[in-house]
Amino acid sequence: MLTRGRLVAVLGALTALLFAALLLSMVVGPSSVTLGEALRLLLGGEGEGAAADIVLRVRLPRALLAALVGACLAVAGVLFQALLRNPLADPFILGVSGGAALSGIAVLTLGSALGLGYAAVPPASSVGAILTVGLLLAVAGPRGRLSPTTLLLTGVVFNAFASAAIVFLASSAGLADGARIFLWLIGNLSDARVDVAGWVAVFLVGGLACAIPLARSLDLLALGEDPAAQLGVDVERAKRLLLVATSLMVGAAVSVSGLIGFVGLITPHLLRLRIGPDHRLLVPASALAGAAFLVLCDTAARSLLGGREIPVGAVTALAGGPFFLVLLRRHHRSVFPT
Numbered sequence: 001m002l003t004r005g006r007l008v009a010v011l012g013a014l015t016a017l018l019f020a021a022l023l024l025s026m027v028v029g030p031s032s033v034t035l036g037e038a039l040r041l042l043l044g045g046e047g048e049g050a051a052a053d054i055v056l057r058v059r060l061p062r063a064l065l066a067a068l069v070g071a072c073l074a075v076a077g078v079l080f081q082a083l084l085r086n087p088l089a090d091p092f093i094l095g096v097s098g099g100a101a102l103s104g105i106a107v108l109t110l111g112s113a114l115g116l117g118y119a120a121v122p123p124a125s126s127v128g129a130i131l132t133v134g135l136l137l138a139v140a141g142p143r144g145r146l147s148p149t150t151l152l153l154t155g156v157v158f159n160a161f162a163s164a165a166i167v168f169l170a171s172s173a174g175l176a177d178g179a180r181i182f183l184w185l186i187g188n189l190s191d192a193r194v195d196v197a198g199w200v201a202v203f204l205v206g207g208l209a210c211a212i213p214l215a216r217s218l219d220l221l222a223l224g225e226d227p228a229a230q231l232g233v234d235v236e237r238a239k240r241l242l243l244v245a246t247s248l249m250v251g252a253a254v255s256v257s258g259l260i261g262f263v264g265l266i267t268p269h270l271l272r273l274r275i276g277p278d279h280r281l282l283v284p285a286s287a288l289a290g291a292a293f294l295v296l297c298d299t300a301a302r303s304l305l306g307g308r309e310i311p312v313g314a315v316t317a318l319a320g321g322p323f324f325l326v327l328l329r330r331h332h333r334s335v336f337p338t
Helices: 004-027 035-042 050-084 096-114 118-140 149-172 176-188 194-221 227-230 235-257 263-275 279-303 312-335
Strands: none
Touching: 004 050, 004 149, 004 279, 035 050, 035 149, 035 194, 050 194, 050 235, 050 279, 096 118, 096 149, 096 235, 096 263, 118 149, 118 194, 149 176, 149 312, 194 227, 194 235, 194 279, 263 279, 263 312, 279 312
């Protein structure tokens, strides 16, 4: 049973973990910054010289952006897994991130001819994510009811289409733009525009504002749609509202970081094993843990090779690939026991 004390304890511990991850990201890197200097600057102390520039103008904005993206992806993973009652569900599998990426890349490659700059990418990605959700609803639930299996299969097909269209756009672009697009597809925060962090924060807050009041509905949906409906849940309304809110979070995250995988799969699953399935705690806990996880991965991505960077999507894939295989094997055994 979830008590206020347990809620405060878990969220307090995860908040401390996030702050520790942010502090580590300030210290670790090609240019050395002492722990004392970083802590003093983060707590509002005055600073001058190279250390202040590195911490406050370079590393802190990037770390905060990584935290926002990680939180969006983790919360999206929680909601998709709950709505589909499948621990393998992920924004990328459903094709929502593919739709967001396709719209964003279309603006990057074709927008200059229409007078559109980078500022048009975040809204375009969000619109692409919403349109993808609309397509999924139209194909997978034409009679007003959504089948989880059909929704997953439709997402896989749309992901294949979006990937092909993205490769076409990248191939038709110039050499420099094509290389940038392919790097963006892997998931990269080195070229991220921190001036759009507010956009990501708005959609994260909006997504949490939709998800937390519906936490009990998510718990009941885990029992199945029919039992949830019998217990008073407006199933179709809740599913559609949460799918739209989730698509907006994914669109905002993809628009600034590209396609970063496994954050929405690993974080919710591990938390569910440790703190239980109650979404009143799981949703905010996933936001904090996902933020800390991506900050740590981005710190590793820019530090492991000295002055050269690894795309952060490659780091999350290296961490999440083996985990996904283990999870897939366990899921297969539960469905098809020997």
